[in-house]
């Protein structure tokens with residue numbers, strides 16, 4: 001048959017019509033019901049730039065937490081924004097102490113395999129001291145899930161081991 005040349009072939013099967021219906025000429029897709037399933041290992045390495053947000057990550061590597069402040073309306077963004085979303089003014093960098101209060105959180109007991117993180121994975125929304133909007137990141141070292149409370153003080157913790165993405169240079173911990 002020649003299909004032995006396809007080393008990653010799993011199977012060839014005939015697909016059923018998932019929604020059979022009466023058609024005057026019979027199954028219009030009858031010539032396309034033979035289906036091949038293969039195992040295809042894909043691996044990609046991406047190169048991307050962090051653009052105007054780069055300083056945020058560079059300073060995380062220096063164990064400093066920066067965000068941006070609007071020089072016109074004074075709004076301090078929890079997550080830095082090169083442009084103030086309220087008044088469209090170009091912002092400036094501002095260092096924050098890296099402390100804050102847990103505003104909300106979500107507990108996930110399942111994560112995609114590629115994330116390679118332990119569960120339960122807790123995503124925290126934090127009102128950073130000195131910022132007007134929330135910042136989202138993982139909460140770690142919280143002890144038991146039952147001990148996580150909205151309103152509890154948290155702080156930014158910084159990585160000391162190499163990370164696979166600059167975003168992993170930080171996370172939140174109970175303060």
Ligand SMILES: [Zn+2]
Nearest residue numbers: 070073084087
């Ligand atoms: Zn503004």
